[in-house]
Amino acid sequence: MGDHCEQTMRNLSGYIDRELSDADVRRVKAHLDDCPPCVEVFEFQAELKRLVRKECCKDDAPARLRHWVRQLATEKPKPAE
Amino acid sequence: MSSDFSIFERHVDALYRSALRLTRKPEDAEDLVQETYLRAYRYRNRFKPGTNEKAWLFTIMTNVFRNRLRQRPAPEDAIDAPGTDFSIYEQLRREGMPVHLMSPEEIIVERGFGDEVKRALEELPVPMRMVVVLVDVEDFSYKEVASILGIKIGTVMSRLHRGRQSLQKKLWEYSGRPKARPVAVGAR
Numbered sequence: 001m002g003d004h005c006e007q008t009m010r011n012l013s014g015y016i017d018r019e020l021s022d023a024d025v026r027r028v029k030a031h032l033d034d035c036p037p038c039v040e041v042f043e044f045q046a047e048l049k050r051l052v053r054k055e056c057c058k059d060d061a062p063a064r065l066r067h068w069v070r071q072l073a074t075e076k077p078k079p080a081e
Numbered sequence: 082m083s084s085d086f087s088i089f090e091r092h093v094d095a096l097y098r099s100a101l102r103l104t105r106k107p108e109d110a111e112d113l114v115q116e117t118y119l120r121a122y123r124y125r126n127r128f129k130p131g132t133n134e135k136a137w138l139f140t141i142m143t144n145v146f147r148n149r150l151r152q153r154p155a156p157e158d159a160i161d162a163p164g165t166d167f168s169i170y171e172q173l174r175r176e177g178m179p180v181h182l183m184s185p186e187e188i189i190v191e192r193g194f195g196d197e198v199k200r201a202l203e204e205l206p207v208p209m210r211m212v213v214v215l216v217d218v219e220d221f222s223y224k225e226v227a228s229i230l231g232i233k234i235g236t237v238m239s240r241l242h243r244g245r246q247s248l249q250k251k252l253w254e255y256s257g258r259p260k261a262r263p264v265a266v267g268a269r
Binding site for chain 1: 090096097098114115169216241242
């Protein structure tokens with residue numbers, strides 16, 4: 001693994017999470033253009049993140065809870081405690 | 082200057098799905114979300130309109146959750162020793178799988194990792210689990226997560242890194258594959 005690969009792997013989470021500076025994003029992109037093995041790792045990590053989100057987003061709040069929050073939101077403000 | 086409470090209402094699904102990952106039980110999750118909204122309601126005048134109301138709600142919820150844990154601690158999984166890096170991708174490659182010919186969907190979903198994601202997430206130690214949920218599911222920035230949990234950005238990043246590694250290790254074990262071997266990919 002070359003220096004550029006190691007640097008890319010270090011920055012991979014930040015890249016996937018859109019947390020890198022513009023300069024670092026350019027560096028990661030430039031390396032990924034040239035390095036299929038790093039692209040594979042990148043795609044795998046990105047897919048895992050999407051999968052976590054997709055699976056967790058299947059759980060919506062129960063209707064009863066939603067109704068309870070609705071009532072709280074539409075309630076007239078109580079006098080100051 | 083009371084803010085309109087209805088702006089908080091739209092985050093009920095987000096709060097609930099995260100509460101479910103934290104408490105692992107639907108009835109406890111519902112209770113945690115109710116407590117969160119009751120506090121938000123009580124302190125609604127402290128919310129600064131125009132700031133991020135979702136982050137404000139999650140700050141309340143994670144605080145309530147941590148206080149509850151302190152009062153009645155749940156048996157906690159041991160935190161993985163630092164430095165045990167793990168990558169499903171590397172494991173498959175070492176086994177001689179043609180990973181370079183497989184799409185990430187094939188590697189993860191078609192190999193049976195998909196169904197177990199929530200279970201794996203819920204088995205992560207709480208500090209890592211909170212960071213992974215806030216970043217990966219709720220899409221908060223590292224800076225927002227640091228502020229929500231009252232920790233440093235560097236701590237957010239290291240918990241996220243370790244959380245994702247542990248997640249992969251658990252998914253790997255659930256898939257019934259042989260012992261995980263530590264690998265050096267994505268290290269420090």
